[in-house]
Amino acid sequence: MDELPITLAGKNKLEAELNQLVKVEREELKVAIAEARELGDLKENAEYHAAKEKQGIIEGRIAQLQGILARSRVVEVSKIKSTKVVFGATVSLLDVEKNVNITYKIVGEDESDIRDNKISYNSPLGKALIGKEEGDTVIVKAPKGDIEYEIESFEFVD
Template sequence: MSKISYYTQEGLEKLKKELHELRTKGRADIARQIAEAREKGDLSENAEYDAAKEAQGLLELKIAKLEELISNARLMDESNIDLSKVSIFSTVKIKNKKTKAVMTYTLVSQEEADLKAGKISVESPIGKGLLGKSVGDVAKIQVPAGELEVEILEISR
């Protein structure tokens, strides 16, 4: 049983676009590589053919995983997000109690996470530690570098 993941419209479209590209361009590229390797003769001793067949298997595995991900994806209506508590798709402004650094993160599904864009996964230690908290709450989060203590300053959409 696969787990259901929640996505924004943008995130779900990105997954669908990647799947379409793998099904069309990716499969065509692999088929071309296999055909070229076949033309080189004896398949029993043809490393290029073996490599192309292995690449084909990996491509098909990736396609199957994306298809499963999309079939279990749910589109989240961002207008229904409760802004009194941190939840998926909330944008949270936090302050590190130790360093006084202020950071802003948007909590998203694991597949949409992109730290450079300020999007962290709800599955990450920080994401898990922030879920369910309200403005003014202090969250103590266990991260690889030790314990992180942050105060929730603002929750928005």
């Protein structure tokens, strides 16, 4: 089984979600299913079927999170010393065509969130940035065409 890199913050977020699902939502569902059973005939009981369906979704997510956490290896980003962009780097880029600055943090697949400016090391941009240095230019193939970025700076902060 391959280990997947994850930041400490990403691991903590996944553990918090898992804890919420196991200790709160799973327990609430047990009560909802018990109450729905008391309503009688299970074949025509919409509340029971809805609760069982939700239970399946929650149990699936719990198993998924447990699998992710089991194969994850925490990378302590603040301890990284590198002259090249690697996993965990927070990279400041210049979109050459639009002349716009943007900053992304390179994180694990399961913690990436573009709204939070966190991109996966496996994403096209993440792959293009890994191994590059300050001042390098990278070209990312996107559906709307190639996008050119210049690496202005990068740092390793948690």
